[in-house]
Amino acid sequence: MDASATATPSSPFSVLIRTASHAQHTEAENSSFMGDLLGGRLGVEAYARYTEQLWFVYRALEDAAEALRADPVAGPFVQAELMRTDALERDLAHLRGPGWRSGLAPLPATEAYAARVAECARDWPAGYVAHHYTRYLGDLSGGQIIRDRAERTWGFARKGDGVRFYVFEEIDNPAAFKRGYRELLDRVPVDDLEKQRIIDECKRAFDYNGDVFRQLGREFPLSA
Numbered sequence: 001m002d003a004s005a006t007a008t009p010s011s012p013f014s015v016l017i018r019t020a021s022h023a024q025h026t027e028a029e030n031s032s033f034m035g036d037l038l039g040g041r042l043g044v045e046a047y048a049r050y051t052e053q054l055w056f057v058y059r060a061l062e063d064a065a066e067a068l069r070a071d072p073v074a075g076p077f078v079q080a081e082l083m084r085t086d087a088l089e090r091d092l093a094h095l096r097g098p099g100w101r102s103g104l105a106p107l108p109a110t111e112a113y114a115a116r117v118a119e120c121a122r123d124w125p126a127g128y129v130a131h132h133y134t135r136y137l138g139d140l141s142g143g144q145i146i147r148d149r150a151e152r153t154w155g156f157a158r159k160g161d162g163v164r165f166y167v168f169e170e171i172d173n174p175a176a177f178k179r180g181y182r183e184l185l186d187r188v189p190v191d192d193l194e195k196q197r198i199i200d201e202c203k204r205a206f207d208y209n210g211d212v213f214r215q216l217g218r219e220f221p222l223s224a
């Protein structure tokens with residue numbers, strides 16, 4: 001469904017933020033790296049490299065989470081069942097072996113992305129909400145498509161090591177969880193100007209993801 005045709009300024013915030021990021025979402029889906037990855041044209045090395053980038057981003061999101069738990073704006077979004085760092089670490093141990101941490105370095109785009117998340121978490125909790133939304137609601141949605149493809153392409157056990165990042169063990173009903181999440185967005189206690197700033201930060205979050213895909217695409221240049 002294309003929500004972009006239906007949003008008006010008085011629409012709920014969850015609709016506004018989804019609508020505002022719709023075009024960039026399509027771009028992300030159609031990036032050559034994602035296309036090659038989901039099309040089964042890349043080796044497991046590319047998938048591992050991508051998973052490493054996610055680890056840096058989720059470290060930034062989740063290292064900050066505890067300190068934000070009591071924050072009136074970001075606090076309600078901090079939910080234990082979303083946490084991905086442990087799952088990513090199990091996936092990386094599977095993909096790279098027990099020494100996965102040694103020599104691990106982020107791509108420049110990933111470093112910039114993680115630094116921005118950390119900065120928002122420290123100085124601007126509403127901006128953190130933008131980053132939280134962009135990652136977790138996406139993982140609960142399109143992430144399931146990526147998991148299915150990864151299992152088929154590289155032979156990971158269904159919902160097992162290698163794709164645990166995409167498996168939210170503690171969320172029985174993702175559709176219901178997403179509805180609850182959108183209600184949190186709709187109730188976020190900030191004024192319209194600040195909501196607009198959150199939307200702008202969400203677009204920035206999509207830009208960071210696009211930059212990471214572009215750098216990964218350069219490293220694994222199949223579509224070139």
Ligand code: HEM
Pocket residue numbers: 014017018025028029030034038133134135137138139141142143145146206209
């Ligand atoms: C090939 C990659 C991707 C696919 C196949 C995909 C697919 C999807 C699908 C099917 C939905 C469900 C929409 C709904 O529930 O109505 C969704 C939602 C979402 N995706 Fe993606 N996606 C991809 C990449 C991304 C990326 C890279 C991001 C950002 C980092 C992202 C962020 C989101 C967000 C935030 C939502 C929730 C939209 C909302 O309902 O507010 N997605 N995606």
